[in-house]
Amino acid sequence: MTTIKLHNTKTRKREVFTPIDPENVRMYVCGPTVYDRAHLGNARPVIVFDVLYRLLRHVYGPDHVTYVRNFTDVDDKINARAAESGRSIGEITAETTQWFLDDMAAVGALEPDHMPRATAYIPQMVTMIEGLIASGHAYAAEGHVLFAVESYKEYGALSGRSIDDMIAGARVEVAPYKRNPMDFVLWKPSDADTPGWEGPVVDGKSIGRGRPGWHIECSAMAYELLGDHFDIHGGGNDLMFPHHENEIAQSCCAHPGSGFANVWLHNEMLQVEGKKMSKSLGNFFTVRDLLDQGVPGEVIRFVMLSTHYRKPMDWTEKKAREASRTLKKWRELTVNVTASVSVPQIVLDTLAEDLNTAGVLALMHEFANNGALLELKASADLLGILTIELGGWEGRGGVLLDSWTERLTIARDSALQSKDFSEVDRLKSILTNAGVAVQMSKEGIVLAAGPEVDLEKLEALK
Structure with missing residues (x-):
């Protein structure tokens, strides 16, 4: 069996991946907050973890991998969008969720096995919060429930920060009801114009109508769908702190001894023409913007795969043109390739070395130049390019x-x-x-x- 090695953020080193249960390899990836179109940076983690999903399915079998990616459909940005537009929150999130799925399909991403929406798991979040209160890891204050970070000794281990350093360097809401500035919200009150649900019970009485904080969502959904201990948790490195740090704290305290996720993977951020993507610089665009401009989704995927996931990815028009030429050439070479061969072991070993997609593309260039067309097509199938679903644009x-x-x-x-x-x-x-x-x-x-x-x-x- 192919040996997979992954860089574990938690241990800060590359490790041989050993699943808890090879019959059910489990992965959770933080998904989008669905208030608008997905920008180009949002596509990077989707493509990165789609490749990992494909590799895991290839090595362990499609029926032995469970991939969960959530939708955050209760959020203050969504509330603001509803207030601005006069549309209902449900109508907005239904539309934006479908936008996301359509755009990610256009860049060749397989749909995960489960795509839970936060609003469907509110009772599970409430139950977890009540357990944290009962065990002394959370407390109620002025209609809120907050997690007490000092109650979890390992807080900060993932990002390598101490609580004092976090307080000094982070922009945190210093509210009078917080015992510690780093304590984070598990539940907050809702007014009449804001979505709300019956809150956790504290001292035999409901804390009142409210909604969950962001961090508790992923912990509750991961627990319900993958259990208290699973293999891989992933996302962009902008989520490492505070989101993933907070997930670990509340999950490990809610389920003592569980360990939560064994391997943590984080992809680097995306730039455009060497600069951080931002609206103020005029280089901010969505996946749909590119698709509507005629940039094929397969080209977007190829450019993303050309850079290792742990390095900053620079989107440039030059790279898009080069990707288009390469893909057109490869499609012309493989258009009549109907027979199939197994993925070359050198390709599997290269990809299994911490998702070295750039290395696989280099091997594919060699296959194309040497006329190894069966190997070229098999490698492309593993990466999710040259597929029928993404085909047609070049012709x-x-x-x-x-x-x-x-x-x-x-x-x-x-x-x-x-x-x-x-x-x-x-x-x-x-x-x-x-x-x-x-x-x-x-x-x-x-x-x-x-x-x-x-x-x-x-x-x-x-």
Whole structure:
């Protein structure tokens, strides 16, 4: 059996992965808060853990892996969006949850085995909170229930911080009802305009109508679906503190001796053209923005896989163009490959070495150059690329777009000499109006058929 090695954030070293039960390998990954479209950074953990899910299924068998990724559908951002729009919270979260699923399917992610929504597990959260109060790890104050961080001696072990350091360096809500500034909310009161449920019972009496804090959601859902002790917990490294730190504290205190998750995996963040993605810099965009601009989901996935998950990922237009060319070439090479072979062991061993996706892509380039097409296709299947589900984008327009690329290239070359770009602008306008994304740079011109491309219009005008 292939030996999988993963970098465990908890121990700060790469370890051989040994599941608690090889018949049921269990993984929990923190999912989105569904108040809007998923931005490009949200896609990175989805793709990273999708690859791990595929590897685990390959090694242990599809029926022996359980993958859980939640939806946070009760949150102050969602409440604010409802207040702004006048729409109901349920209507908003139903829409945004489907948006997320559609966009992640477009980048080739398999759906997890369970996708629990926080609002469906409120009773389980209340029960866990009541247990924490009874054991002295939580306390009620002014309609809130808070976790007492000093009651858990290992608090801070995951992120490597002491409580004093956290207080000094973190922006925490210093509320008068907190015993310690780092104590975090398990339950908070709701007003008449905010979603609410009957709260935990304290001293024989309900604390009142309210809603759960963010951290307790994942602990309750993980416990219900995976048990008190499971194999892998993952997410972006921005969740390490405080979210994952708080999950560990409340889960281990709620279920003493359980250990919660054995392996913690965290992916690094995403940049755009070398800078942090932000609306103020004008480089913030969603997955749907890229898809609507004609960037295929398979290209997004390929670019993500080109960088190791523990390194910052820099999205650039150049990388997207190179990915598009590579995928087009590989699809042309494997279009008639119908026979199958097992995934080459060198590919499995490379991927199993802490998800070295970049290393696998390098091997695939070698397979393509050496004519090892069966091995190329088998490796692609493992990574979730060159699939039928993601296919079709490179052929939409095919020869027709190639002819337009040549025509636009000639026009631009001429314009560079004459300094008259009117013909270039005219051709770009035709292509854009027909639903084609036009990318022009020093390296050349790339045309990508968008979802609404009008090929008949282009054919008539060529």
